[in-house]
Amino acid sequence: MSDDVFLRVNDVSKWYGDEQVLDEVSFEMDRSDVTVLIGPSGSGKSTMLRCVNRLAEAQEGSITLDGEEVLSPDTDVDRLRREVGMVFQSFNLFAHLSALGNVALGPRRVLGLSAAEARERATSQLERVGLADQLESYPAELSGGQQQRVGIARALAMEPKLMLFDEPTSALDPELIGEVLEVMRALVDEGMTMLVVTHEMSFARAVADEVVFLDDGRVVERGPPEQLFERPEKERTGRFLERIASHD
Amino acid sequence: MSAPGSLALAAADSLGALAPSTAAGETPLTAATVGSVSESIDWWLVGDPADWWFVLRNVDYLGGGLLLTVGLTVASILLGFLVGFPAGAVEVYGDGRWKRLVETVGVVLRGTPIVVILLVIYFVVGVPQVNLGIGSISPAVSAGIAGLGLRSAAYQSQIFRAALGSVDDGQLEAGRAVGLSRFESIRYVVVPQALRRSIPGFQNEFTIVLKDTSIVFAIGLAELLTRGYDLFTQQTTAVLEVILFISGIYFVLTFTTNRALDYLGTRYAIPEGEST
Numbered sequence: 001m002s003d004d005v006f007l008r009v010n011d012v013s014k015w016y017g018d019e020q021v022l023d024e025v026s027f028e029m030d031r032s033d034v035t036v037l038i039g040p041s042g043s044g045k046s047t048m049l050r051c052v053n054r055l056a057e058a059q060e061g062s063i064t065l066d067g068e069e070v071l072s073p074d075t076d077v078d079r080l081r082r083e084v085g086m087v088f089q090s091f092n093l094f095a096h097l098s099a100l101g102n103v104a105l106g107p108r109r110v111l112g113l114s115a116a117e118a119r120e121r122a123t124s125q126l127e128r129v130g131l132a133d134q135l136e137s138y139p140a141e142l143s144g145g146q147q148q149r150v151g152i153a154r155a156l157a158m159e160p161k162l163m164l165f166d167e168p169t170s171a172l173d174p175e176l177i178g179e180v181l182e183v184m185r186a187l188v189d190e191g192m193t194m195l196v197v198t199h200e201m202s203f204a205r206a207v208a209d210e211v212v213f214l215d216d217g218r219v220v221e222r223g224p225p226e227q228l229f230e231r232p233e234k235e236r237t238g239r240f241l242e243r244i245a246s247h248d
Numbered sequence: 249m250s251a252p253g254s255l256a257l258a259a260a261d262s263l264g265a266l267a268p269s270t271a272a273g274e275t276p277l278t279a280a281t282v283g284s285v286s287e288s289i290d291w292w293l294v295g296d297p298a299d300w301w302f303v304l305r306n307v308d309y310l311g312g313g314l315l316l317t318v319g320l321t322v323a324s325i326l327l328g329f330l331v332g333f334p335a336g337a338v339e340v341y342g343d344g345r346w347k348r349l350v351e352t353v354g355v356v357l358r359g360t361p362i363v364v365i366l367l368v369i370y371f372v373v374g375v376p377q378v379n380l381g382i383g384s385i386s387p388a389v390s391a392g393i394a395g396l397g398l399r400s401a402a403y404q405s406q407i408f409r410a411a412l413g414s415v416d417d418g419q420l421e422a423g424r425a426v427g428l429s430r431f432e433s434i435r436y437v438v439v440p441q442a443l444r445r446s447i448p449g450f451q452n453e454f455t456i457v458l459k460d461t462s463i464v465f466a467i468g469l470a471e472l473l474t475r476g477y478d479l480f481t482q483q484t485t486a487v488l489e490v491i492l493f494i495s496g497i498y499f500v501l502t503f504t505t506n507r508a509l510d511y512l513g514t515r516y517a518i519p520e521g522e523s524t
Contacts, residue, residue: 055421082427092422096440096518106426109436141521158426 012061085155145176313475328400336408357402
């Protein structure tokens with residue numbers, strides 16, 4: 001069966017010991033789609049995200065990315081990750097490298113570019129996220145918002161075909177969230193395919209093609225944001241959205 | 249004059265001056281004796297000029313010992329690093345048989361007195377004479393390097409195990425996420441950070457190995473301290489002078505190398521910025 005779907009997550013289940021954290025999760029994305037995973041903490045959304053680049057291993061189900069089976073034991077995991085960018089909640093910038101060094105490491109060591117080429121690519125990616133003036137700064141010298149933008153540039157420098165965002169703004173002070181969301185919006189406008197775990201509902205509403213609501217490792221409901229946010233079909237979805245809204 | 253005696257009395261004297269009530273109350277005799285003797289001390293020079301002259305006449309002999317001390321230290325630290333760093337990495341990242349093997353060897357080496365390690369290597373295992381282009385290393389020196397080096401490896405492995413383990417897991421994960429293999433992530437992301445964190449522990453280890461080289465007397469080698477011992481058994485009045493002279497050398501060695509490592513730590517420190 002030929003498959004035009006870019007990312008297909010099909011009945012993915014995962015257990016940590018006896019505890020089931022994902023229970024037959026399914027959704028699809030087309031190229032240039034933005035899908036946002038929402039749900040209470042512990043609902044499995046970060047784990048789901050990490051299964052896509054195999055930082056976590058799903059035990060059942062299948063994930064196909066651009067026609068290739070992700071979960072197969074034969075999959076070259078390093079190549080998969082080269083093509084899938086990831087942005088972490090806690091940034092995880094390489095602490096001993098400057099912003100430039102952080103972004104250049106992948107192109108240099110994974111893609112095999114020369115030092116000069118890697119540097120050039122890193123510089124342009126840092127310019128892209130508005131950090132042209134911080135090339136030589138080290139992570140500890142940067143604000144949280146700047147660090148996360150370096151994290152995005154680091155992932156973009158590998159020219160990924162899919163970007164994963166794992167609560168990219170959850171560790172940030174409120175006043176720094178905007179600059180990161182702005183960079184992400186620009187990516188959406190450029191047509192980047194993005195799978196995003198976030199609690200930023202206004203961001204989800206504005207840019208998502210589909211919102212997937214997870215609870216207890218299960219997909220409770222999924223649909224376009226206007227439908228899911230305005231007319232949730234399931235009672236649980238509505239309760240979750242109300243709780244979130246009361247804190248906004 | 250008996251130099252150690254006069255120094256001890258001088259020390260007692262200053263103690264007495266600092267706490268006269270205690271000293272006078274508990275040991276009145278000492279306080280009284282010190283008062284009379286202290287006048288005969290040459291305050292401009294600790295020890296006796298004749299004994300210092302004896303030390304200087306034998307400076308070549310001590311220099312030979314110094315060479316052995318430095319050679320043993322450098323070679324042992326190097327061997328300890330070359331074996332200890334991979335061993336520490338195996339303890340952190342390895343699993344199964346290799347990890348258990350490394351851990352067991354480490355526990356045995358750290359739990360065995362260094363004299364026993366040296367005797368076993370020299371007399372039981374046996375070490376051949378090693379011929380280099382410019383000269384040869386005697387079996388005793390080879391055994392000394394092997395023994396001190398392996399024990400240092402066992403300790404250095406723990407320094408590096410702690411340093412590697414202290415680097416946040418997220419660093420390795422971020423390396424994997426850009427497509428670096430596990431080995432590359434460790435090599436390019438974790439190790440550079442761990443090496444910086446291991447400098448203080450390494451300074452300790454270096455200092456300990458330097459001073460422990462004297463233990464090779466057990467296999468017949470005479471390095472700096474053993475040669476000093478040799479000297480003051482020949483001229484028993486020169487104990488203080490010999491010990492002070494040798495201590496000075498040890499101090500210069502430990503001080504300069506520790507400062508050099510301090511410099512290395514500062515030079516490669518990760519910029520912190522102002523705390524926000």
